[in-house]
Amino acid sequence: MKSILRLIKIFSARIILLLSVICLFLQSPVQAQTFNFDGDREKEVMDFQLIKNLIIIPLYINGKGPYNFVLDTGVSPMIISDPSIIDSLNLGPLRVTKLSGLGAGNDVEAYLTDQIYVRIGHSTISNIPTAILKEDLFNLSSYLGTRIYGLIGYYFFNSFVVKIKYPAKRLFFSLPETRVKKKGERIPLEMISNKPYIKATVNPAGLEPFEAKLILDIGASHAISMESYQDKPFPLPAKTISANLGVGFTGLISGHIGRINSLKIGSTQFNNVLSSFPDYEEAAAKTMLKERNGNLGSNVMKHFDITFDYADFCVYLKPNKFYKRTFEHDMAGMEVYIETGKPNHYLVGRIEPGSPAEEADFHSQDELLSINFKLIQEYSLDDVDMLLKSGNGRRLIIEIGRGKERLYKLVILRRRV
Template structure:
C-alpha cells in the first residue's frame, strides 16, 4: 500500500465570453483501454496535443485544458496564441496570466477533438514535476467527460470512453449509484460526515486532481470544525499559490452505501479558498485518496456516478509520520554505485530535497532542515529509489526508526529519528 503527499487543485475562471467548442469524437461504441499512471493518488494520462505526446493530469475540478511546463516543446506544439487572459485558483496569490489558444487537435486513445480550446501558462508555479517526480505538461477535465461515460479503473490503472447511448451499467451487488450535480461544469455529489456525535450532510466537489482524501470548509454553524487533535500543515499548490490548513481525522465519511471510519480530513485556511467559496452550498471536496478505492463509471450526460470497491478499498488512512516533504531538485552525480559497492562509471540520478518540514515533527526535532538533500534512507542510497518510494517510507509504522544521510551545503550529516503518529490509529 502507498500513501502520498502532493495535493494539487486547480480551478479556472476567465473573463469574457468563451465560445462553445467542437466536441470530442469516438467513432466506435467504446474505446480501447487507455493505461494511466497513478501517482500520489492522481491520474497521469497520455494526451497528444497537435501531434506531440504529453502527460496530463485528469482533473474533474478543471473546466478547460491548461498547458504548462512546455518551454522546450512550444515550437513543436505549434499552438495558435490569441489573447491574454487571467486565471484564478486556490492560494493566496494574485491571478495568473495565460494565453488562450483555439483550433488545437487533442487525442486521447481513440477519442479526439480537432478544434480544442486550451490555456497556456508559463508561470513556473504550475511545474508539478518536482513534487510528482514525472513530467506533467497539463491538466484536462470537463471537455473529455461531458459527452461520454468515462470508466476509471483505479485498480488496473486504465480509463475507457463509452458513448452514452451504448452504455448500460451491469448489475452489481457491491456497487453504488449516486446522483451528480453540476456548477460551472464541475461535478458534485452528496455525502455525510460524522464529526463527534453529529452526522452532517455535505455537498462535495469530485476532484480527481487532488490526492488528499477529504477537504472540508470550516463552518461553525454546520458543525464542520475539527473535533479531534489537528496539526497545521502545507496542503498543496493551487493556481494562485500555496495552500495551508489543518489536518485532522473525522469519525466517519459516508458515500452512498460505503462508510470510511477515522478518515483523513483537511480544513484549508479561508484565505486560500476565497475564490471557490463563491459556490455557497459547497462544503468541500472528495479527492484521490478516497476515489481510488473504487472503480468508477462517470456519466456526465445522465448525471450519474457508479462506484465499485477495488483492491485499495481497505487501505488505512495515514499521514506522513516524519514531517518531511521532498521534491526532485536537479540531479546528483553518482560515482560507480552498484549494489552499494564502488565500481566504475558515472551516472546522473535525481536529487531529493527537503522543501517542507512540519513544525515539531520527528524530523524537525532531530535536526533536519529545509534545503537538505537526502543521500540515503535506512542505509540504502536515495538514487535507488523513486520519489514516491522514499515518501512511502515516511508513512511507515508508528515507532519505526529512520536513518538518513543528508547533504547540507556540502557537509555530510547523519540523522536518526522514529516515526510518530499524531493520532491514535
C-alpha cells in the same frame, strides 16, 4: 531554488481552480466539442501511472508528444501548466487574461486559446478550450517526480463513459451510446460549471452528522477537504497540525490537517478519515459556490472502481482491494521533491515544526542519498512518500548530503493526527 521550495509545499497536488474569466471564454460554440474515436471504434482501454494518488495519462497535442497530463475531474478547460511547449505547438495569436483563484496573492496571467487539437489513445478532439499559464506556478513535475505538462478533465469525461480501476492502473472509456456493464452503487451527480458534485454524510468531531455537498475531484491527492459549514469556517477538531495544504492560482493555501469521525458515500462508510481544513479566507471565501462544503479527493476515491457517466448525471462506485486501507499523513513531517537531472536529486523541502524530521535535525535542502542503506535512486518519489507514511514507530535510517558532509539520521515515524 526559492521559487521551487515555495511551490513544493503541496499537500494536495490538485490545483483548486476558480476560472471565472475562462467561463466567458467557454461560452463560445467550441463548448459543444467532444472527443471522438477513429473509424468505427466505440471503446478503448489504456494503462495509466498512479503517483501520489493522481492519474497520469499521455496526451498528444497538435501532433506533438506524448505529454504527461493529470486526469482531473476538478478542471473544466484544459490547463497547460508548463508553458515551455508553446513554441512547439504552432499556435497563432493568443489572448491574454488574468485568472483568479484560491490562495493568498494576486491574480496571474494566462493565455486562452481554442487552437489545440488533442489525442488520447485513439480518440481526438479539435479546438478544445485551453488555458496556458504564462509561468509554471505549480511545478507539478517536482512534486510527482516525472515531467507533467498540465491537467485535463471535463471534455474527456463529458465525451465518454469512463471507468477507472485504481489497483490495476487501467482506464476504460467508451462512447455514451455503447452498452457497457456498470458495476457498483449508483450515486447521483450534480454538474455545476462543468464539475461534478455529490452529496455525502460527514460526521465531524464536535458536530452532528450532516449531508455535505462536495466536489468529486480525482485530481486532488488528499482524502477530503472541509472548507465551510453553514457559510462559515469549518470547525476544527480538537487535534490538528498546521500545514500548507496546496497551491492555488494566487499562492499557497494554509490551514490544518486533522480527522473526521466518518464519511459515508451512498451505503459505503469510511471511519477516522484524514481531512484538511484550509483557511476560510484563502479557500471557501473565494469560491463561487457558497453552498459547497468541501472537496472529495482521490485518497478516498481510489478505494473504489469508479465509472463516471456524465450523460446520465451519475457515478458508480464499487469498493476495490484498496477499500480497507487506512488514511495516513506523512509521519516524518518533511516534504521531499525531485530536482530533475542525471541522476535526479531528492531534496527536502518544508519541515513541519515539532515533527520527527525536525527532532532528527533535518534541514531544508538536505539531499537524500539512501534510506535503510538502499540508494535513493532505487526509490521512486512515490515510494519515498509511502515510506514516510508506513507505520507509527517505524525507524528509518536516512543518509543525507549537506554541503560537503554526509550524515546518517535516525527518524522514528510518529502519527501526529
